[in-house]
Amino acid sequence: MGIGPGSPGQLTGRAREVLEQAEYIIGNDTYLDQLGPLIAGKKVITSSMGKEVERARRSIELAREAPVAMVSGGDAGIYGMAGIVLEILEHEGFDIPWEVVPGITASQAAASILGSPLSGDFATISLSDLLTPLEVIERRLHAAFSMGVPVVLYNPKSRGRPHNFALAMEIAGAYRSPSTPIGIVRNACREGEEAVITTLGEVAAVEERVDMHTTVIVGGEETRIWRNGEDVKGIITPRGYHRKYVY
Numbered sequence: 313m314g315i316g317p318g319s320p321g322q323l324t325g326r327a328r329e330v331l332e333q334a335e336y337i338i339g340n341d342t343y344l345d346q347l348g349p350l351i352a353g354k355k356v357i358t359s360s361m362g363k364e365v366e367r368a369r370r371s372i373e374l375a376r377e378a379p380v381a382m383v384s385g386g387d388a389g390i391y392g393m394a395g396i397v398l399e400i401l402e403h404e405g406f407d408i409p410w411e412v413v414p415g416i417t418a419s420q421a422a423a424s425i426l427g428s429p430l431s432g433d434f435a436t437i438s439l440s441d442l443l444t445p446l447e448v449i450e451r452r453l454h455a456a457f458s459m460g461v462p463v464v465l466y467n468p469k470s471r472g473r474p475h476n477f478a479l480a481m482e483i484a485g486a487y488r489s490p491s492t493p494i495g496i497v498r499n500a501c502r503e504g505e506e507a508v509i510t511t512l513g514e515v516a517a518v519e520e521r522v523d524m525h526t527t528v529i530v531g532g533e534e535t536r537i538w539r540n541g542e543d544v545k546g547i548i549t550p551r552g553y554h555r556k557y558v559y
Contacts, residue, residue: 314387314415317501318346322421327413330381336374338367339383339393346502347383368397375408387417391438391466419464421500422527425507427538427546429495429529433461439476440467446476453480457487460533462549469522477522481515484530488512493531493547496521509537509544 313330316322331337331350338357357374359367371382384392394412401410423430435456441449456463463484469477484492490513498506498521508518512530522528535549553559 313381313413314384314392315343315347316386316416317421318343318385319502320350322416322501324415327415330413333379334381335378336380337383338371338380343383343385364393364396368393368400371397372400372406376406387415388412389414390417418466418500418527422495422497422529425497425500425505426495426509426529427548429462429531429535429547429549431549431551434464435459435461436464436466438466439480441473441476450483453483457484462532462535463530465528465530467524468526468528470524477519481512484512493535493537495529495547496526498526500527509547
């Protein structure tokens with residue numbers, strides 16, 4: 313199940329039902345901490361980054377006897393735990409009931425804070441090379457930026473891979489103008505939320521704001537920064553209504 317950005321108000325109704333019905337709650341300790349009193353009285357099993365396969369196996373073992381909620385941040389099916397749990401179920405041939413409960417993913421949360429940068433087609437790329445070779449990520453970045461649509465970058469920078477974000481901006485510069493809007497959102501829709509709106513030509517000046525708690529949205533060919541005089545109001549990517557209607 314996906315818990316969205318992490319604040320209780322961003323949980324779906326179905327996610328709340330699953331938490332109430334589950335006997336066991338299992339997940340990364342960071343996400344479990346965000347649920348707080350919602351999992352009080354449950355049998356809670358905490359895990360850490362890098363233990364995803366073990367966590368998935370444990371959840372399946374428990375689910376053969378009792379209802380289990382495997383917790384993912386954002387949406388469980390988008391860079392989340394749903395894939396590995398289902399892969400192990402498929403591999404082991406266990407015939408137990410399962411459900412993937414969707415949640416608000418980082419691209420949606422970040423976009424809502426910036427305005428409307430993802431009104432039409434867009435692409436998402438994770439810059440984490442823990443499971444995907446860097447050369448594959450580079451190839452995908454070239455393909456995504458060449459399409460002219462907004463690109464959302466997940467896992468943009470960490471202490472272990474501090475240069476991947478700069479590499480992504482370099483590739484973006486091969487296809488986009490320096491005036492291309494960029495939105496940087498940290499802790500979207502939860503405590504500590506911060507948002508910065510800048511441009512591709514000026515993003516290096518705020519690169520220190522980018523980390524693993526950050527989602528970065530690089531605008532497409534038609535994306536613009538909405539300004540009221542000198543006041544920056546947000547980012548808009550027109551869907552195309554202006555070409556069909558007068559408003």
